[in-house]
Amino acid sequence: MIWVAAFFTLGVMIWIMAQVLREGLPLLTVDFLSDSPRQMGRSGGIFSTIVGTLLITAVAITIATPLGVGTAVYLREYTREGRISRLIRFGTDCLAGVPSIIFGLFGFVFFVIFLGMGWSILSGGLTLATMILPTIISTAEEAIKTIPKSYREVSYALGGTRWQTVAKVILPNALPGILTGVLLGVGRSVGETAAIILTAGSSFLMPTSLFSPIRTMAIHFYILAREGISMEMAYATGAALILLILAINTAANWLLHRYIRRLEG
């Protein structure tokens, strides 16, 4: 029974990926990847959407990682379990359950309108950052929790201050776990549509600054398919998106293993 469930899960995943790749791969050429969309995406390529996806994800990760890791370190190392830490944890748990369209609405009202950033990479990236923050906090907290108590004790016993202990013992040893959270954040950012369409727009022009509006690959896919512009192009975009996520995950995994091997000597 259990293995049926496991194989069913695996089967569904393979089926979805195979379907997208089978339809999309034949169209996935160097020209397609390096050319910008033309005729609303009916022809041309997807280069500007790749750039948009990478930029908006980079903004989200750059903002959310230090904030999230900082929060986790604060919760684990700087406070004892109490009302404040429970409140923060309750807040992040609630945030984790909010649908992304709500984040989109918040981002639209706050970043786009109130702060006057307009539909832009910055607005979208900041919105994504608030969205992936809970994931990064909770995975970083878990990673910090698994560090043996003796490491801390040794560091303090050798005259370490709290900050030295965090910088030299806690963070290096929690890094693999922290990276897992960041990767989950990358995955959500790359695949997100609802929150971005409200905050970064859907322009497929090449961005010129962080204040330019953009269209991400996921949104490009959504618009091509939804508005019946070109199913072939949609599949090709989907295939590129899947390959991008695979590439990011593989690279991160490789880095992680190298780091762990160095840590263990």
Add this chain to the structure above:
Amino acid sequence: MPEGDKLLFQRFTFFYGAAIALKDINLGIKKKQIFTVLGPARSGKTTLLKSMNRLTDLIDGASHSGFVFLDGQDIYDPQILLPELRRRVGMVFDLPTPLPLSIFENVVYGPRLSGINNKNRLTEIVEKALKAAVLWKEVKDRLSSSALRLSGGQQQRLCIARVLALEPEVILLDEPCSGLDPISTRAIEESLIELKKNYTIVLVPHNIQQASRVADRVGFFLGGELIEEGTAQEIFTRPRNKKTEDYISGKFG
């Protein structure tokens, strides 16, 4: 305060929440001697050690009354700088606790935190500390390999070297040989006897035999109380208290 006391406990009582761990301790620990702390499990030995460099601060709900003086200075004074106190009073734990770093980086962990960054100076410190902990010959050719690859006995001597690298005044050792074979135990005991020329040592031995081999003075603890304190000879040959005698002769433990 009496001449020659490095550490002095006065009416020191320690609580974990509502549970009492040390009860009204009055005790002087003399300079450049090995003071051993005897007693069955849960008699307050580890708490006594950790209260001397305030590692007890890391425990939730801990509180105390009374005083502990280091060279006449109250170490629970709010003015005291904890990193400095812990550099002066180093501690080796019951299980080897190398950090996941190289042998070299483990030894210089403390000195680096105290601000020493000069490569030559650090190299000197490593050689001196590893020699003092009788580990140098075994590891001198692989200082950059991971400390986690050493054997248990080597790891524990590395932990001693790590404390020595800070040139502390007092070294606390909490059953440092509990996980080790007789040969490693012998090596550590020999280095302790060598070390007491320059350092004040407080040792929780892992059995009475070890205490009798290395101790200058002995304190016997039971249920958080100091039952009896005296020279090793007094305690082992003619204890004044019946409970001490029962414990030494192995009637309980």
